[in-house]
Amino acid sequence: MKRTKISLVALLILTVVGCAPEKKDNTLNVEVYETSERGNKLTRITEFTDVDSAAAVTIRPEQTFQTITGFGGSFTESSAYLLNKLSKKNRDTILQAYFAEDGARYSLTRTHIASCDFSLNNYTYAPVAGDMDLEHFSIDEDREDLIPMIKDAQAISKDGFHIIASPWSSPPWMKDNKAYVGGKLLPEYYDTFALYFSKYLDAYKAEGIDIWGLTPENEPHGNGNNWESMHFTPEEETDFVQNHLGPKLEADGKGHVNILGYDQNRGGLKEWVDEMFKDEASSKYFAGTAIHWYESTYEVFPETLQYAHQKAPEKYLIETEGCIDSEIPMWQDDAWYWKKEATDWGYDWAKPENKYLHPKYAPVNRYARDIIGCLNNWVDGWVDWNMVLDRQGGPNWFENWCLAPVIVDPDADEVYFTPLYYTMAHFSKYIRPGSKVIAVENGADAIIVTAAQNPDGSIAVVVFNEEKEAQNFSLTLNDKHINLKIDGQALQTIVIPKA
Known part of the structure; x- marks a missing residue:
């Protein structure tokens, strides 16, 4: 009897323990x-x-908050030229690193319409002065280097990527100074320049390259008249888009191409979005706003970004260019990219009251701080400048040296993935288009x-x-x-x- 009681107690304990909820x-x-x-x-x-x-x-x-459009870098003639000088193995390694599934998976890119500072020389697609119908329009200058780089990237990318295209200048004969550098687009050529964009889109589409977005002009405030440039005021560019470029693309069946206005530094953003989005008519053809970081590669300007978003909350706000400029790359020296040694142009040239915006600051810190700050203030895309440069920071016809995430020595057929490459990949690889901040x-x-x-x-x-x-x-x-x-x-x- 005693033995039976013990067995019943033990059974009761086991039952209670077995019924206890799992932690x-x-x-x-x-x-x-x-x-x-x-x-x-x-x-x-x-x-x-x-x-x-x-x-x-x-x-x-x-x-x-905002929906992400993408992250990536820019197809430039300089980068494409360097890739063509490397062995096929190293060329493929770089393109795979940027666009493959096991690479950075770049999803948003940019390229230049005709030449820019990171070209081998000055060129235009419409070289014949007075050719109002652009019968001599040709993208042949891009066929050797630039177009093959883009097409090879397309073949590698599983999900594909968007391309934003920007001119640094109209054909010189359309400008008041008849030069590649500086000057303004003459009003009598507004329609012809709109046609120039339409023909560019057709020519690239014929190569199997669809352009997702356009900016009417890279850096409409100019660049100090150093390399290809053309000046627009906010009123002039808005007029050009509202009454010429937008209607032309719409009439030619290209209304789906996204026109992004401005395309320069954040410090001047307010006056531009005020003009671009002042009413329904002015904002109709603008899909959004493009910005650069050169006003300061340390300060994000959160209030300005917030203002731009509130002005046009349903439009894109994309950082289309940023790089460490005024520096020659350090070759195979990872430590340098983490040290406060890099400067930008403003360290030497900014007005005294603006010097604080241009401190010496580590290259990795500039990228990481800026991209995070942008994402936390409504920016939906962030595009780096050149994907590949050489040990000098070029080639660049103006000798305007800069850094790139990948540096190459074409003579020795060597490739260096700097810490900036991995910094970009932290965002592009894991935050995909269509994601929500x-x-x-x-x-x-x-x-x-x-x-x-x-x-x-x-x-x-x-x-x-x-x-x-x-x-x-x-x-x-x-x-x-x-x-x-x-x-x-x-x-x-x-x-x-x-x-």
């Missing part, structure tokens, strides 16, 4: 990729230490953060720590969280798979 696992499932001054290059972090952190980063996917509550003072939810439901969180010391933080989504650590001087992309 819920609140650990957030993540994949972490890091690029750092210490040597990580988009390296997956697989070992996590359980660190305590009061610095909380909370993701709020229920609060959404989502809210982040960042309680960590030492890091900056942005996040986006992709069309497949996954979430990409990008974290940048420019401090020398590693930082601990907790990442929370809904009722799950994980404690993480980011190295000093490091950029992380944290991918949260769809639940």
